[in-house]
Amino acid sequence: MTTVYRKSAGLQDRELHYCPGCSHGIVHKLVAECMEELGLVDTAILVCPVGCSVFAGNYFACDCIEAIHGRAPAVATAVKRTHPDQLVVTYQGDGDLASIGTAEIVHAAMRGEKFTTVFINNAIYGMTGGQMAPTTLLGQRATTAPMGRQKELHGSPIRMAELLSTMDGLAYAERVCVADIPHLNKAKKAIKKAFELQLAGAGFTFVEVLSACPTNWAMTPVEANKWLLENMAAYYPLGVIKEAQA
Amino acid sequence: MTVFLHFNRDRCKGCELCVSVCPKHILALDMASTNVKGYHPAGVTDPASCIACASCAKICPDSVISIEKE
Numbered sequence: 486m487t488t489v490y491r492k493s494a495g496l497q498d499r500e501l502h503y504c505p506g507c508s509h510g511i512v513h514k515l516v517a518e519c520m521e522e523l524g525l526v527d528t529a530i531l532v533c534p535v536g537c538s539v540f541a542g543n544y545f546a547c548d549c550i551e552a553i554h555g556r557a558p559a560v561a562t563a564v565k566r567t568h569p570d571q572l573v574v575t576y577q578g579d580g581d582l583a584s585i586g587t588a589e590i591v592h593a594a595m596r597g598e599k600f601t602t603v604f605i606n607n608a609i610y611g612m613t614g615g616q617m618a619p620t621t622l623l624g625q626r627a628t629t630a631p632m633g634r635q636k637e638l639h640g641s642p643i644r645m646a647e648l649l650s651t652m653d654g655l656a657y658a659e660r661v662c663v664a665d666i667p668h669l670n671k672a673k674k675a676i677k678k679a680f681e682l683q684l685a686g687a688g689f690t691f692v693e694v695l696s697a698c699p700t701n702w703a704m705t706p707v708e709a710n711k712w713l714l715e716n717m718a719a720y721y722p723l724g725v726i727k728e729a730q731a
Numbered sequence: 732m733t734v735f736l737h738f739n740r741d742r743c744k745g746c747e748l749c750v751s752v753c754p755k756h757i758l759a760l761d762m763a764s765t766n767v768k769g770y771h772p773a774g775v776t777d778p779a780s781c782i783a784c785a786s787c788a789k790i791c792p793d794s795v796i797s798i799e800k801e
């Protein structure tokens with residue numbers, strides 16, 4: 486008997502609190518699998534955000550620290566500088582990273598801090614009930630934009646991978662999604678590559694994952710992934726955004 | 732090749748992502764039963780047709796599915 490697929494040892498054997506079909510659970514698995522495949526579960530340090538993934542530390546098997554809202558890059562800066570040989574990762578939502586924590590992520594990238602950020606862009610504040618995020622698409626409805634986001638009123642959605650790629654300190658940025666199997670496979674490769682570049686001391690590494698929040702988008706999980714591919718991926722280009730030459 | 736699909740039934744949230752990615756269309760929610768969470772859990776309708784591609788297991792956010800073969 487050979488094992489074709491089993492739950493990664495990078496995750497604890499606990500139930501997730503996420504809604505049915507939420508991308509958070511899928512991305513947790515990819516991060517955990519990459520840690521396990523690189524033999525880093527015992528040494529990696531994950532800095533968790535505020536948002537639906539606030540309990541991520543209850544799920545991963547590596548050491549985890551909870552940061553206050555948006556400040557994971559500041560915490561990770563200290564952790565990585567004092568543990569330079571260990572994998573350090575922040576896991577952050579779009580409200581966390583692109584709204585309240587914009588200063589922290591921009592300055593971490595500017596300084597070229599040698600950790601990896603996994604950015605869960607689900608175009609909404611999930612945890613607090615579906616308020617508009619800086620990443621909410623034009624026309625997309627949110628509880629704070631009941632008529633849909635309007636350019637004149639709210640501006641156009643922020644493309645964080647491109648914005649951070651203007652910083653010399655950023656070594657690698659890729660945008661991925663987990664809405665189907667080919668994209669999921671690419672997402673895992675991107676996360677692993679970011680981890681490997683971090684361990685090689687390349688600089689700041691960033692993986693943006695376009696993610697589904699079926700609950701606040703008011704769609705079934707299958708509809709949400711379809712909507713993501715048709716709408717989010719059209720505005721937020723998938724693929725490598727920047728790869729600095731070593 | 733015989734494939735063994737294991738479903739950790741009480742962890743399933745009935746999201747149907749596994750159903751949507753199966754290339755052999757052999758997964759479905761069991762509408763006749765509910766698990767401890769109150770969801771109709773996913774299961775396999777035709778195990779003999781499974782090609783062990785692991786698509787279902789990979790996309791399941793809740794790690795419900797594990798796969799072995801011999």
Ligand SMILES: Cc1ncc(C[n+]2csc(CCOP(=O)(O)OP(=O)(O)O)c2C)c(N)n1
Nearest residue numbers: 535536537554578579580581609610611612
């Ligand atoms: C200092 C502070 N301000 C506001 C909040 C309320 N709050 C909790 S989660 C959240 C937004 C989370 O959205 P996101 O980062 O996109 O995560 P998601 O839930 O979508 O994964 C906000 C505003 C807070 N907890 N702390």
Ligand code: SF4
Nearest residue numbers: 503504507537611698
């Ligand atoms: S509210 Fe959205 S992001 Fe939060 S767990 Fe539910 S589906 Fe996931």
Ligand code: SF4
Nearest residue numbers: 753781782784785787
């Ligand atoms: S392993 Fe592949 S063929 Fe078998 S049930 Fe899962 S998705 Fe379908």
Ligand code: SF4
Nearest residue numbers: 743744746747749791
């Ligand atoms: S993907 Fe997982 S949680 Fe969703 S229906 Fe299939 S087995 Fe259940």
Ligand SMILES: [Mg+2]
Nearest residue numbers: 578579609611
């Ligand atoms: Mg969000």
